[in-house]
Amino acid sequence: MHFIHPLPKKIKNNIHVIYKRSIREELSPEHHTCMFNKNDDPFPEDQIESNNLINKLNNHNKLNFIKNINKRNAINKEDDSEITIEIAVFADYLMIKHFYDIYGKENHMKELKRFIIATVNNVDSLYRHQTLNSNIHFRLKRIDVMESQPSELESIKHDNGDVNKLLKSFCEYQHKMKPVERKDPRYWDHALLFTGFDIYSGDIKSIAGFAPVKGMCSEVRSCTINEGIDFGSVFVVTHEIGHNLGMYHDGQNECHTDCCIMAPSIGSGKTEWSTCSSTEMKVFVQKLGTEPNRAPNCLKVSAKKSKNLNTLPGQDYTINEQCRLFHGKCWRHGLRSHQKLENICQMIWCTDDNEKFRTSHPALEGTYCGEGKICFGGKCVETKMDLKKIDGGWGDWLENPYCGQIESNKCEKCQIDGQLIFKKEYRYCENPFPNNGGKLCVGDDIRGKVCNERLCSSDISIQQYIDNVCKIKSKLPKNIILKMTEKGLHFEKDLCKVWCFIKESTSIKTVEDMPNGTPCGKDSFCLNGECKSLTCNGTILGGDNNDCNLMKNKNLKSPIMTSEWESWLSWSNCSVKKCGEIGYKRRIRICKGSSCSGQDFEEAKCKINCLISENIWLNWGEWSECSSSQCGEKGKQVRTRKCSGEKCNGSEIESQICQIICLKNNGKFTTWSSWSECSPIIDCKTETFRKRTRDCWSATSHDPTCNGKKEEIELCPRTKCIK
Structure with a gap:
């Protein structure tokens, strides 16, 4: 029976706690340490019998021995028999608030119930694992979502989550709510509380679960409390109920500590049961009701197995939803470089927009892990299930993002002349999430909602903005080493990035995105470093025209009209003539229209190569x-x-x-001057020379002409060359 309604506490002995991960533990939740104490066991003699059986098992044929054990244990009376544990699940008001914050007013109650059912289904699947060698089945009898906290569970009664006080309060409360008669169809065998309190014990703030030891079928002690904010609780609940069913920690018995669900710490790949856990549970259940101080055996035996679950929890919750529920809306599944999809069955890794990675928990049973495969028993196995591929679908456009800094939904500031002013909108591929190898969503996940049909006016041009950025960036140590200049380029192949020149090179480097709204082509503007076109009659930047009928923007009177540049003219010659030097070249373009956004010229570095x-x-x-x-x-x-060399042909x-x-002679020459000194010796191969001159003179003309030359040059006699 499932019902949801608002409803209006004390055991300290024989309990244990299990640690949860700290929110600061970003890499691994492996150290969820359980503070189980075997001294709290009310029936320690069971452990002696269990250890003897395990030792005997190690000395005999394992398979035959298990068959013999099964034949005489009450937990497995017949080969096809099934043991049913009927449970009631309670969720406190802080759980409601947690799901309200995630899913909103309209969906939070539905999603909380969905979460509870998926968690119980996954616990059920883990208890059906072949390594436990039992046919335990959990039947959900009651879901009680407490919209107002009962007086017995008010925070003042348990000091806001003290584990001892909260467990005592809850165990007494569930006993009060449970029907008196075991034959009552509303009666349950075990009660589970999902709480939103951060439970603790003294200075220990990282506790995730708490349960009495060997309390199953007891009227007051068959109960567990657990922080229920994510699917990490699946493995905590499974572990806790194991203690309630008589299991010790592996390592406190004859089994190793590093493999299984009942290890002292929960971690990657621990989804199986040890032989010790299986034997300890069988011994405990077998003795229920056999002694006056033991609870009667409440576990129901059916000769017929229950039908398999129609939907495994991993099919109901995609891997991205599991990450989101564990870490928050900003998170999704991610694979690190050395990982494969099948690794999620041992541990899911989640990532956010900053590419930060965190672990969560092993994937839920039934989670897609490859073509025709699902996670089952901690492994990625082939399945005959009909895995229907579900393509992703976009959710609604939102004014603020789930992740990162919350923007106040204001229009962008004008920074550059000709800039388009808009405010961002966001959407996510979550309606539905893709699953079972389905396609991802196609299209933009961010767009701009235009604020004004007029492009803004500023004293700063695109080139000035780029140069200002390069000037600032060039002073950074890494860019000083790189010899980055203070001058930049609006590179036509990537107009939404700031590019800066490198000294003594024709290379350029991108340093940051241009401001949102920077012109980058005809009716196109920059958005987060990418050039996007206007859609929806000029009211939206990016996105696609399929969303236009959903637009409710009534402020825009007309689509944005922009003038158009003609193609760039050819580059000018390089400003330097000498080979090897760095100079600049320039080209221009002409605006077709009244006003074009951007510069009508651009410059680039150039270099004349030397021919060696x-x-x-x-x-x-x-x-x-x-x-x-x-x-x-x-x-x-x-x-x-x-x-140019030693010898040329x-x-x-x-x-x-x-x-x-x-020419007509109207003048005459004067006498020759004396010979000049010989020219300096440059090298042994160079000839030296000397010269003499004479003037053309006329008494009647200021510009006389004479036939002959005014200067004579002759080679000097060779002298001995000293190198």
């Missing part, structure tokens, strides 16, 4: 003057060139015939 080659001739020098000094007479003139001197044109 040996044994080639350099360019010829100038021709010498004609060797003849008289007009009309033929002479010779020469020019030279130099070799061909001659370094070239000559041609020349002739001085006779």
